[in-house]
Amino acid sequence: MTTETPPRSTTTDALWNSRFLRACRREPVDATPVWLMRQAGRYMAEYRSLRSRVSFLELCKSPELAAETTVFAAEVLGVDAAILFADILLILEPLGFHLEFPKGDGPVIHDPIREADDVGRLRPLEDVGALGFVYEAVGKIRAGLPGTVPLIGFAGAPFTLACYLIEGGGSRNYQRAKTFMYSNPGAWNDLMTVLVDSTAGYLNAQVAAGAQAVQVFDSWVGSLGPDDYRRFVLPHMRRLFQMIDPTVPRIHFGADTGSLLELQRDAGGDVIGLDWRVELDRSWERLGPDVGVQGNLDPIVLFAPRDEIARQARRILDQAAGRPGHIFNLGHGILPTTPVDNVRALVEMVHEFSAR
Amino acid sequence: MTTETPPRSTTTDALWNSRFLRACRREPVDATPVWLMRQAGRYMAEYRSLRSRVSFLELCKSPELAAETTVFAAEVLGVDAAILFADILLILEPLGFHLEFPKGDGPVIHDPIREADDVGRLRPLEDVGALGFVYEAVGKIRAGLPGTVPLIGFAGAPFTLACYLIEGGGSRNYQRAKTFMYSNPGAWNDLMTVLVDSTAGYLNAQVAAGAQAVQVFDSWVGSLGPDDYRRFVLPHMRRLFQMIDPTVPRIHFGADTGSLLELQRDAGGDVIGLDWRVELDRSWERLGPDVGVQGNLDPIVLFAPRDEIARQARRILDQAAGRPGHIFNLGHGILPTTPVDNVRALVEMVHEFSAR
Numbered sequence: 215m216t217t218e219t220p221p222r223s224t225t226t227d228a229l230w231n232s233r234f235l236r237a238c239r240r241e242p243v244d245a246t247p248v249w250l251m252r253q254a255g256r257y258m259a260e261y262r263s264l265r266s267r268v269s270f271l272e273l274c275k276s277p278e279l280a281a282e283t284t285v286f287a288a289e290v291l292g293v294d295a296a297i298l299f300a301d302i303l304l305i306l307e308p309l310g311f312h313l314e315f316p317k318g319d320g321p322v323i324h325d326p327i328r329e330a331d332d333v334g335r336l337r338p339l340e341d342v343g344a345l346g347f348v349y350e351a352v353g354k355i356r357a358g359l360p361g362t363v364p365l366i367g368f369a370g371a372p373f374t375l376a377c378y379l380i381e382g383g384g385s386r387n388y389q390r391a392k393t394f395m396y397s398n399p400g401a402w403n404d405l406m407t408v409l410v411d412s413t414a415g416y417l418n419a420q421v422a423a424g425a426q427a428v429q430v431f432d433s434w435v436g437s438l439g440p441d442d443y444r445r446f447v448l449p450h451m452r453r454l455f456q457m458i459d460p461t462v463p464r465i466h467f468g469a470d471t472g473s474l475l476e477l478q479r480d481a482g483g484d485v486i487g488l489d490w491r492v493e494l495d496r497s498w499e500r501l502g503p504d505v506g507v508q509g510n511l512d513p514i515v516l517f518a519p520r521d522e523i524a525r526q527a528r529r530i531l532d533q534a535a536g537r538p539g540h541i542f543n544l545g546h547g548i549l550p551t552t553p554v555d556n557v558r559a560l561v562e563m564v565h566e567f568s569a570r
Numbered sequence: 571m572t573t574e575t576p577p578r579s580t581t582t583d584a585l586w587n588s589r590f591l592r593a594c595r596r597e598p599v600d601a602t603p604v605w606l607m608r609q610a611g612r613y614m615a616e617y618r619s620l621r622s623r624v625s626f627l628e629l630c631k632s633p634e635l636a637a638e639t640t641v642f643a644a645e646v647l648g649v650d651a652a653i654l655f656a657d658i659l660l661i662l663e664p665l666g667f668h669l670e671f672p673k674g675d676g677p678v679i680h681d682p683i684r685e686a687d688d689v690g691r692l693r694p695l696e697d698v699g700a701l702g703f704v705y706e707a708v709g710k711i712r713a714g715l716p717g718t719v720p721l722i723g724f725a726g727a728p729f730t731l732a733c734y735l736i737e738g739g740g741s742r743n744y745q746r747a748k749t750f751m752y753s754n755p756g757a758w759n760d761l762m763t764v765l766v767d768s769t770a771g772y773l774n775a776q777v778a779a780g781a782q783a784v785q786v787f788d789s790w791v792g793s794l795g796p797d798d799y800r801r802f803v804l805p806h807m808r809r810l811f812q813m814i815d816p817t818v819p820r821i822h823f824g825a826d827t828g829s830l831l832e833l834q835r836d837a838g839g840d841v842i843g844l845d846w847r848v849e850l851d852r853s854w855e856r857l858g859p860d861v862g863v864q865g866n867l868d869p870i871v872l873f874a875p876r877d878e879i880a881r882q883a884r885r886i887l888d889q890a891a892g893r894p895g896h897i898f899n900l901g902h903g904i905l906p907t908t909p910v911d912n913v914r915a916l917v918e919m920v921h922e923f924s925a926r
Contacts, residue, residue: 387869387870387905388870389870389873389905389907392868392870392873393870393873393874396870396871396873396874396875396878397873397874397875397878436847437847438847439846439847439848439849439866439868439901440848440849441849441882441885442868470826470847472828472829472847473828473847473848473849490795491792491793491794491795491826491828491829492795492796492829493795493796493797493829510795512748512795512798513743514743514744514745514748514749514752515752517745517748517749517752517753518749518752518753519752519753522752522753526797529797545795549743549745551745
């Protein structure tokens with residue numbers, strides 16, 4: 215993020231001066247901006263009703279429905295940014311893999327990478343057009359959102375995507391993925407290189423289509439210790455961040471990365487996402503003055519009584535101490551059975567408690 | 571751990587001067603002691619063969635078989651300490667709950683705590699004799715082990731036990747347990763109080779029966795942020811550590827607790843267990859000079875080629891820098907399909923690389 219003026223036709227003055235984008239640039243705001251990971255999702259009755267008619271992949275691949283879902287959630291919640299409705303695994307199909315989201319189960323990659331040679335099966339995403347439905351959704355969302363609400367595009371980070379490709383789905387310990395990484399460092403680097411190239415192109419196409427910021431989700435990288443991160447992930451993440459359009463803020467999120475924060479900052483990003491296991495003040499101190507922070511309420515606090523939600527929202531805002539550059543969010547995605555009223559109440563609390 | 575001389579008849583001079591107990595007291599050793607969490611377990615063919623004949627609970631409840639399993643693993647691996655074969659959930663039966671380990675699945679508590687009133691169902695473990703089979707196993711193990719190999723007793727920490735009681739088994743997010751904690755702080759404190767009293771009695775009875783050290787496993791506490799730990803866990807853990815026989819070293823282990831280390835140290839323990847997500851040197855610095863550390867190899871490194879295992883073992887030993895008070899271990903338990911030869915090789919490497 216290097217420019218001093220609105221870089222793109224899609225980023226109007228109103229968007230450029232929104233709370234969210236100002237906070238991404240660590241500029242003062244009238245109240246702390248807030249949005250919530252998975253804010254358009256299964257906890258909403260409207261979403262469940264839609265999903266009773268279309269599958270998850272159909273929803274992701276329909277620009278109309280993805281746009282409707284995104285815009286509706288942002289409006290209902292009164293949040294300061296919308297995030298594209300999509301899934302980090304969508305990119306795996308044009309890379310050459312057979313992806314499925316079975317009902318009630320986690321995603322399955324039917325032809326996972328198991329041997330070093332399997333990496334050769336990856337088709338680099340040279341023509342980002344294979345994900346045209348995503349860019350079309352981005353355009354429709356941008357057109358559907360109020361002119362003051364920025365849109366965040368996103369992608370999965372290469373480590374997290376590599377874990378899915380090697381495990382063939384979710385995993386408890388990432389035993390296959392890490393064993394592959396330790397046993398085939400050359401093939402691992404080849405795999406990560408293709409994933410970085412493809413992801414950078416994918417994110418930049420989202421920006422070109424109308425996203426005002428991007429978030430990179432490294433959801434599983436917290437399974438690594440610092441030494442492994444340094445050897446197997448950092449160089450690739452650094453390259454990814456160097457390749458992303460520098461005219462938009464880049465949010466770098468990882469779950470359970472309390473031991474990796476400095477390394478993640480070194481890898482790149484204008485804003486570092488924090489999960490609830492870390493203290494926001496102490497973490498920001500470790501990260502230093504050159505990045506903003508996003509987070510970090512435990513998603514399970516949204517199941518608690520209102521006074522507990524208020525207490526924890528205040529604690530986080532107190533830890534940020536009004537310092538420019540804080541974006542309020544959860545520490546991870548909203549859980550499927552979260553009460554919607556509590557989510558709305560949280561958004562109001564954040565605005566009220568932080569109003570200057 | 572306050573005495574200067576062997577405290578118990580079961581802790582002979584040879585045991586008192588063993589590498590493991592010397593390291594627990596932060597005294598110099600000829601080589602870094604090593605043992606491995608779940609070192610007697612499913613990765614061993616002998617264990618699987620035994621389990622084809624008896625169920626997991628039958629094995630735990632047979633002092634002969636539990637002793638045989640414990641002693642065999644310690645001998646085969648050449649480790650510097652044995653750990654009682656048992657399960658952290660065994661205590662839940664005498665507390666009044668119906669515990670089952672279904673084949674191929676995680677443990678199930680059939681009558682979990684769901685409402686605040688359910689806490690009244692807990693029967694405090696006033697007569698620790700209900701777990702007599704454990705103490706009998708401890709006696710048999712002590713008799714069966716070489717006179718130079720200390721025996722570690724153990725128990726689950728109250729937070730982890732409370733999670734199991736409320737969730738009714740394992741959990742991904744501890745949604746029920748945390749929601750209970752936030753919504754019923756009074757009942758939560760009652761629950762934790764009974765668990766602390768019962769666990770202290772259970773551990774002290776293990777020491778009386780022949781254990782030279784104890785480890786408290788807070789396997790799930792890493793799901794909490796520091797503020798929640800301070801409010802809902804720390805006072806209880808502090809009381810637990812105050813109640814444990816002070817003549818034996820107490821190891822305080824938690825998984826995924828990189829953000830909680832100082833608080834865990836404040837709660838108590840002579841040795842703090844570290845998982846692989848943290849750097850041993852940096853963590854020990856945070857913990858200060860008054861505790862030892864145990865850890866912290868990623869269990870998945872045991873699936874890697876030998877040179878990678880050696881590299882990571884050396885890194886950890888280098889981070890400990892020969893400072894008295896390091897016990898080598900994994901960052902969490904050995905995984906079921908770990909190659910036994912790699913485990914044995916690791917034990918030899920630790921001894922060889924650290925020999926002074």
